[in-house]
């Protein structure tokens with residue numbers, strides 16, 4: 103494996119659809135310089151060890167990869183386009199990186215989300231053939247979050263919503279947040295439930311071992327968030343909600359049999375007040391309401407498994423630029439054992455249909 107950074111060794115796949123499909127990368131990150139300045143002012147004393155771990159690293163490390171990430175997140179222009187060309191990516195679906203505005207006080211969070219959405223919409227308007235975007239919101243102000251989802255869809259031309267998992271340790275299965283789901287379902291706006299570092303109440307043993315971030319902690323935290331939505335009945339209340347999760351579903355597809363079995367047994371036994379009967383099995387919600395992307399998981403056996411257990415319409419390509427940036431990863435997915443028509447679905451058509459992207 104070529105692990106040089108940034109990728110240089112082998113000629114990259116071409117953009118332009120010559121292989122029979124466009125490559126649409128669906129979990130690609132950016133941040134405004136304003137928000138990064140705010141985060142860097144918080145890393146010293148903000149009461150969230152996961153945030154301090156993540157942004158203490160990306161904000162201050164002098165190593166090559168975090169410096170590339172910090173610089174590239176703030177670019178919505180030529181540098182990003184050149185990186186896409188070099189890796190063979192035709193279009194990015196871009197969203198505000200973790201933890202977004204969700205660590206800020208509500209008023210500042212609302213203002214910074216609006217600023218980020220305006221900037222992203224401007225960039226998408228400058229490069230309509232290459233960039234699409236998702237709307238960032240401040241979940242801790244659900245009514246204004248709902249209004250921003252509407253503004254993002256109807257006035258800014260954005261294609262869904264990004265929520266960077268928990269908001270100051272709170273999870274969206276709490277009914278106080280449900281204005282957000284109401285708006286997303288009514289507007290048919292998919293919600294990308296992107297990882298955050300585990301909250302203070304969860305992070306101890308993960309952080310102690312250096313496992314709090316993308317290596318494992320993200321999946322534990324965000325997979326748990328999605329399960330809370332499922333077992334908490336949110337998807338009975340909002341049956342047409344579309345949830346997108348990265349990293350091949352944060353491990354939940356692999357866990358589907360056990361989720362179904364233990365959920366049914368636990369509900370039957372009446373063990374927990376919060377775990378009431380719901381209409382479907384957990385695996386049925388995963389097949390009905392959830393789409394997964396391959397961000398950070400360019401591994402054929404796992405991708406093929408997810409296609410098998412969720413269905414080929416439910417698995418979408420993503421790169422996770424600039425955190426994950428290797429042309430080899432595109433090539434490995436070009437080499438999946440699929441027909442050209444199946445690859446078109448995987449790389450292009452699923453994303454176009456789910457996010458309502460401009461067709462070709």
Ligand code: CA
Pocket residue numbers: 129131296348397422425
């Ligand atoms: Ca990501």
